[in-house]
Amino acid sequence: MELLYYLLLILFILFILKVFSQTNKKNLPPSPFALPILGHIHLFKKPLNRRLQTLSNRYGPILFLQFGSRPVLVISSSSLVEECFTKNDLIFANRPSSIAGDHLTYNYTIFVWSPYGYHWRNMRRIATIEIFSAKSLHMSAKIHKEEICHLVSSLFRGSTVGSQHFNLKFMFSQLIFNLMMRLVAGKRCFEESMDLDEQKRLHILLKEIFFPGVIFELGDFLPILRKIGLYTDQEKCQIMHARRDLFLQNLINEFRRKQIDSSPATIAEDKKIKTTIIEVLLSIQEAEPEQYSDDFIKGIIMTMFVAGTDTSSLTLEWAMSLLLNHPDVLQKACLEINHNVQGRLLEDYDLPKLPYLHCIINETLRLYPAAPLLIPHLSSEECTVGGYNIPRGTILYANIGAIHRDPELWTDPDKFMPERFEGDQTEREMGFKFMPFGVGRRMCPGANLAQRVVALALGTLIQCFEWERVGQDQVEMHETNTGVTIPKANPLVAMCKPYPSMVETISQLSSVN
Template sequence: MLVALDPLSMEFLYYLLLNLFILFIILKVFSQVNKNKNLPPSPFALPILGHIYLYKKPLTRTLQSLSNRYGPILFLQFGSRPVLVISSVSLVEECFTKNDIIFANRPSSIAGDHLTYNYTIFAWSPYGYHWRNIRRITTIEIFSSKSLQMSAKIRKEEICSLVSSLFRRSTGGSSQHFNLKFMFSQLMFNIIMRLVAGKRCFEEFIMDLDEQKRLHTLSKEIFAPGMIFELGDFLPILRKIGYTEEKCQIKIHKSRDSFLQNLINEFRRKQIHSSTTTTGEDKKKKTTIIEALLSIQEAEPEQYSDDFIKGILLLMFTAGVDTSSLTLEWAMSLLLNHPDILQKARSEINHNVHDRLLEDYDLAKLPYLHCVINETLRLYPVAPLLVPHFSSEECTVGGYNIPRGTVLYANIGAIHRDPKVWTDPDKFMPERFEGVQGEKEMGFKFMPFGVGRRMCPGANLAMRVVALALGTLIQCFEWERVGQEQVEMHETNTGVTMPKADPLIAICKPYPSMVETLSQV
């Protein structure tokens, strides 16, 4: 039986069919264009939005599930931005050897426009003379072997302060629950602040409510690594109509800039005050990063502005605090879930260190401790997608054409758990790193600090801090979980780094053999 449609219904039906036809043509043309360009495999893309509809937090897991389906090289279109995702050893090697200079740049973003001093910060500066100059200065003044040796005393004193606080609170007669995420953040802020300005952020690890709020402000509102991209970076129209986090970025920048400028001004006042009382030999001695940078500025004030100095200081806080504190938290979480490995690490320390606290020079004699840290970084790399790269010109990767202006994500989190590369990839097994002499020996299958010319320059500093802190905590205290359940190992991902979803809470008590030593710290 046929039903007659009224003219209005017929008009709507024609309109609907016309729109579906137009949509079909657009999708057909779009797919044909991509096919002709010989682009890598790609999921179905919507007009204008591209693959934004596929995005879910954490981004690492989203990209991993897509790579599992489409292969180790994946091409996405996030709005107006082409994105390349690679998740195999061979593709990473190709990108960062044959195409290393092409991918040596960083993408621009709303956050970058406001938080990087016009992209002059080392991590975000375009590849070229300015970037090479900053790398030279930071290598000499901050990350050289001499500088690391000179800062050993600071690292030791701050770690002693942490264990002393734990000792006092864990010997009160009742079990104390310690928020290790909280304490590791304090530790790293104090170390970085002393390296930068010669003073501590927090005088005591036992803090009142006001100090806790200040730590939260520093770690979450001022010096958090933050988001690389937001929706407005992929859909520029959203920025034009004000539908972005731009106002928030401006507010964060003002807070950061004020904090850093105050540190610089404080040192300038000290220099003026001490200029008449300091001997010539003392003037040559630079004990903090600010002093060293101000000395460089004094020699060439036109080239090295205050913004240049603040950019380097900012990188120390944003890249130095969060990454090392998170690595410590992941490592302790794994050890609490694997008490046999915890005991093996302690036995190694006891065998090599007697009747005193662990020192920086002892670390070379503790290969298993380094295996524990490397295995932690394999399973839970702090930046599982690294900091994104950006192609400066068209190139080929894996036999596919990659357009100029493509954002590159190297999914090292996937490579670190690739069953083709690692045996039992999801198992915590530090022994797999035994006999490995340094990260370079692992090639492109282990890259917790990045790879190529843009890899993290502070890797040696981070490893020394983490090794000494973790080793001292293992040496001094017997650690237990809160309850019988395993520590949850779920992660969250809101920016560059990958923190634990739930802060690590643990119980500890000093080993009887360490009581006398700890009471003298």
């Protein structure tokens, strides 16, 4: 019997050694304790970026997890991001599949989720040349200004009735939706003729249709839940896709009806001057209808609404929240604008003369990037990161929110200090320590548009109004996580009154609008 015990002990030791040798042979990054089958799925909690940062603080800047059936790599250091998106950029150029992707991306043909290849490069070319080029941004400058003037007029009218409290979250969201709709289809979402209840109902509808949502859910990591009927979120995705598709198709059909009803002379003139993104895309479709279907057009438009509206409005809300909590910074920005712009409203061409305003925006994006976890990438083959072997088919999460607050990269990383961006360093020159719009070949192509709109809107609000908090308490800066983006837990509400020197200028805007 004693011999049997020794034999079992030897077999157990050999088994442990075998498992240990296999693990070492794989040379995977550090990993917490994993449950059978589930892996680390019990760690998949919201807000995911904060949860992953806590794990990285414990196990190191490179972390290997197993979410159910899917391997996941988490990186939270600038050097590892550089390695992934320079040496291994092509390997990590793809996107993982998901339930949301299956139902919301026109079979993975939209720009954000398309696999790397000819189709993606073609979309990137169209986005770069036709939509986000310097020429296109210059042509759309008038729309930017007009919509910001609408916002200024609304605030001015409200401020004249007394101590008016403004829901800036709602107003910023309206601004960006109106701006985006005009760029895409040449019309506004929210008209002055709508009463407040109508505006709120429309806002809820638009948010439901174009809310960024979640990228992964439990059903993506545990497919068995879908097979046995315990996971039904795919039905929600199907419903959302049907609503999005109908909305976008109606926009396209509306332009086609206009073309049918227009005279030949008008059509010829419209072909020379294309004022909306739909017109540009329909002209591309007309040249090659087999390659550029309606789904292709809807995919590009949908990406602009989903990726462009929530992110820009949230950045404005976070920036104003920070300024209300730091009146000295707000005053310094106001002095810079007044020194460079006198007797008129801020214009697009004034922005290069306002470096401190850009510092404020950069510092806002550092502390509160709209998407603190980059949209996940997928390794197309086995590679090496940080000296570890990364298997093919691994989902990559780059936690830029953690990098933006890394004490080894930033002095007082949790402090709002726009001055840290002063000097000649551009965002690109800062390398892999500051990446609010992503990095590598799949970084956001609309970064210039977003930065220009946010800068013009924020600068105009600083120029026109004296801002105050509601009450004596600081604006709370708590986050909530409902998907890709990180909004404030509570909407920003603030008070404002026009500067006496700006009353006449704003009054003229109000009479026009």
